[in-house]
Amino acid sequence: MIPAAAPHVPVLLDEVIAALAIRAGEIHVDGTFGAGGYTRAMLELGARVYAFDRDPSAIRDGSGLADDSGGRLTLVPERFSRMRQALASRGVEEVDGVTLDIGVSSMQFDQAERGFSFQGDGPLDMRMSQEGESAADFLNNADEADIADVIYKYGEEPKSRRIARAIVAARPIERTGQLADIVRRAVGWHPGMKKDPATRTFQAIRIHLNEELDELEGGLEAAEQVLKAGGRLAVVTFHSLEDRVVKRFLRERSGAVPAASRHLPAVADKGPKPTFEAVAKAVRPSEAEVAANPRARSATLRVARRTSAPSRMRKGIHS
Numbered sequence: 001m002i003p004a005a006a007p008h009v010p011v012l013l014d015e016v017i018a019a020l021a022i023r024a025g026e027i028h029v030d031g032t033f034g035a036g037g038y039t040r041a042m043l044e045l046g047a048r049v050y051a052f053d054r055d056p057s058a059i060r061d062g063s064g065l066a067d068d069s070g071g072r073l074t075l076v077p078e079r080f081s082r083m084r085q086a087l088a089s090r091g092v093e094e095v096d097g098v099t100l101d102i103g104v105s106s107m108q109f110d111q112a113e114r115g116f117s118f119q120g121d122g123p124l125d126m127r128m129s130q131e132g133e134s135a136a137d138f139l140n141n142a143d144e145a146d147i148a149d150v151i152y153k154y155g156e157e158p159k160s161r162r163i164a165r166a167i168v169a170a171r172p173i174e175r176t177g178q179l180a181d182i183v184r185r186a187v188g189w190h191p192g193m194k195k196d197p198a199t200r201t202f203q204a205i206r207i208h209l210n211e212e213l214d215e216l217e218g219g220l221e222a223a224e225q226v227l228k229a230g231g232r233l234a235v236v237t238f239h240s241l242e243d244r245v246v247k248r249f250l251r252e253r254s255g256a257v258p259a260a261s262r263h264l265p266a267v268a269d270k271g272p273k274p275t276f277e278a279v280a281k282a283v284r285p286s287e288a289e290v291a292a293n294p295r296a297r298s299a300t301l302r303v304a305r306r307t308s309a310p311s312r313m314r315k316g317i318h319s
C-alpha cells in the first residue's frame with residue numbers, strides 16, 4: 001500500500017496528472033520529487049517512476065514510498081538537469097513523460113534551519129542540496145556589486161544597490177531574521193505593507209545559490225533528449241522569471257516564430273524541425289485551489305508533447 005500524503009500539498013495535481021495521460025506500464029520522470037505528491041499519483045495510475053530530487057532529505061523521506069512501490073519507484077538523488085545521464089546509467093534510454101514542479105517544497109521552506117524563509121529565524125543556508133556555498137558564505141564574501149546584481153536580476157528588486165550596500169555594512173550576517181531586518185530597513189518597511197520587502201531579496205539569493213534558472217533550462221533540454229515521440233512534458237513554475245524560461249523554450253522548440261512584418265516578404269522557415277508541440281494554453285489554479293492552498297497562487301502549468309524530430313543542443317537562453 002502507498003503511504004498517506006505528506007506535508008507538502010501538491011499544486012495543480014489534477015491538472016498535471018490529466019495532462020500526462022498516464023497509461024499503466026509507462027515510464028515517467030518526476031524531476032522534483034519533494035514530498036512525492038505527483039509521484040504517488042503516477043504510481044497509482046500504474047506508471048514506473050524515476051523520481052529525482054537534489055535534496056537528500058527528500059530522498060530519505062521517500063524511501064518508504066519506494067519500498068512500498070513493488071519496484072516501480074526509483075529515487076534518484078540528482079539534479080534533474082542530469083536526468084539523461086542518470087537514466088542511462090540505470091539502463092533507461094527514453095521515457096513517456098517528464099514532470100517538473102519548480103522551486104522549494106513546503107518542508108524546505110517551513111523548516112527554519114534550512115534558511116529559506118524569514119518567517120522563523122534560522123541560519124542563512126538556502127541550499128537545496130545541502131552542500132556547496134551557503135547564503136551566509138555568499139553574502140559575507142561577495143562584492144557589493146555582485147550582491148546587488150543578484151538581487152536585481154533574480155528578485156527584480158529596484159532598490160538592489162541600496163540593499164547590497166546595507167548588507168555589506170552589516171557583515172557578518174548569519175541569520176535569516178538579521179537579513180530580513182537589514183533589507184526592511186534599507187527599503188523602508190512599514191507595518192501594513194502588502195508584501196514584506198524582504199521577500200524579493202530572499203527569492204533572489206535562493207535562485208542564485210541553487211542556480212535555479214540554469215537548472216530549469218538544463219531540465220527542459222534533458223527532457224527533450226529523453227522523451228520518446230508522443231511523450232509529454234509538464235512544467236509548473238511559480239514566478240515570471242521561471243515561466244519566461246519555459247515559455248521561451250517551448251516557443252523556440254515548437255517552431256513558433258515572431259509574427260512576420262507585413263512590410264517584408266515571407267521567408268520559408270529553414271530552421272530545425274519542431275521538437276515539441278504545445279498542447280494547451282498555460283493552466284492556472286482554480287480559485288478553490290488557491291483558497292485551500294495559498295502557495296498555489298502564482299503557479300502556472302505548461303504542457304507540451306514531444307514530436308519525433310531529433311533533439312537539439314543549444315546555447316543558453318538567458319545569461
Ligand SMILES: C[S@@+](CC[C@H](N)C(=O)[O-])C[C@H]1O[C@@H](n2cnc3c(N)ncnc32)[C@H](O)[C@@H]1O
Nearest residue numbers: 010032034035036037038053054055079080215
Ligand atoms: C515544489 S517541490 C516539489 C513538490 C512535489 N511535486 C510534491 O508534490 O511533493 C520541489 C522539489 O524539487 C527539488 N528540486 C528543485 N530543483 C531541483 C533540481 N534542479 N534537481 C532536482 N531536484 C530539484 C527541491 O529540492 C524540492 O524538493
